[in-house]
Amino acid sequence: MALITVSGYPSSGKSRRAEQLKTHLEARLRDPGYAGPNLKVSVVSDDVLNIDRQVYNDGRAEKPARAALFTAAQRQMGQDTILIIDAMNYIKGFRYQLYCAAREQKLRVCTMYVAATPEICKEWNASRQDGRAYAPETLDNLLLRYEEPSSMVRWDSPLFTVPWTDDDVPADEIWKAVTEGIVKPPNAGTQAVPKAPTDALRTLEHTTTTMVSAIMAEQTASQGTGGPVTLSLSATLRQRLTLPARNITLSELQRLKRLFVTVHKKAITLGTTEKGAVDWSETSIADKFASYIEGNLKP
Template identity: 75%
Template sequence: MALITISGYPCSGKSTRAKQLKDSLERRLQDPSYTGPSLKVVILNDDTLNISRDAYSNSRSEKPARGALFTAMQRQMGQDTILIVDALNYIKGFRYQMYCAARELKLRVCTVYVVATQELCREWHTARTDVPQYPPETFENLLMRFEEPSSMVRWDSPLISLPWTDVDIPIDDVWKAVMEGVVKPPNAGTQAVPKAPTDALRTLEHTTTTMVAAIMAEQTASGGLSGPVTLAISPTHKPQITLPSRNITLSELQRIKRQFVTVHKKAITLGTTEKGAVDWSEQSVASKFVHYIEENLKP
């Protein structure tokens, strides 16, 4: 249904705001006036995944920690869930990765930026005695490396800023974003490319070779071809091709065939280059080869 990304300095009050947000959303979902789909609100954070504060002390331990968070987020996302990711989310590249994952599942997205000064965050961090703290050097490093969300980039939009001075959260803005926001289609770069069937290469080579042989056989039998010609490459498939009014050499056809096969071998190996076109049947290959020959044979 929706992904809400919480971002802010460490110890800026993100977890408190995430809990406020969850309670407010659940109240609206349970209100008798609500007539939408049945939804659940889930908070995902480092504590629920048992990720230590020490994990952010160096890149070697931080990378698998972010990987664990991302994997858990992918498992929790769904059309029946409003997922609140309450983590540092201080790297814009990671927020973009989360945004792309949400788009893959056609979820609405929203970023809540919990704003607090660095001085306040230091004060609150020092005062926290009931939960594990960040090592002092790690805490200062996180403050310095924080990449502030921006409403100017698509992966942080819509962006809702929540200053530490505000007692209440802007639930109306969040509700509108997760219930009425635009559902964007998946990025083209992240979509799975349809794969060609396992016999596509054999079909490509066999069909083109058979057509070259058929053209040469018809030319030999008739003493010269021109205009529309029907090629009997199989009992059930007889494509028609328009040829120029001159003798065509075997070497000329072989050169055109090699060029055609080379281009389409790449498409088979790496994925189709034609949007939605993954038909590698004999009829489809023959039709494409006919057009290719007609375009490349000089009059």
């Protein structure tokens, strides 16, 4: 249904804001006036995944921790879930990765930026009594590395900023974004490329060779009068096409066959980004080759 990415400085109050938002969303879903789909609200965070704050002391340890967060988010993304990612999400590339994963699932997206000054974050971090405080040097390093969200980039938009001075989150605006916002299609670059059947190359070569032989046989029988003809390619396959009123040489047909096969071999071996499944059956190949011949044979 939707992905809400929470971002902000460490110890800026992100978890409190995420809990406030979760409470508001669940209240709206329980409201008797709500007539939408049956949804649940889930939160994925470092705390839920038991990721220790110490991983942010070392870049090599941080990378698998961030991967664990991303994997957990992917598992919970779905049309029946409003998912809140409660973490720093301080790297814009990581926010873009979450955005692309959400688009793959056809989810609405938005970002909640929990804003607080570095001084406030340091004060709140020092006062933590839950054992989840950042080491002072780690906190300073993360504050310097933080990449602030921007409403000007698509993966952070729509962006809702919540200052530390506000008592609550903008629940009405976020609710509208996750229930009425635009669902963007998946990025073409991230879509899985449909694979051709294992026998597609053999079918392509066999069908085009059979058609060339059938055209030459039909031309011999009709003395090159041309016009609409029906080729018998197998016991079950018949193909209609229109031939020009002249003698077609075998070299002409062989040249067209080579060009046609070369183009379609590339589509088979490298894949295709055509929407929907690509049909590599004998009938489909015969139809395409017939159209190709009609369009490329000179009258």
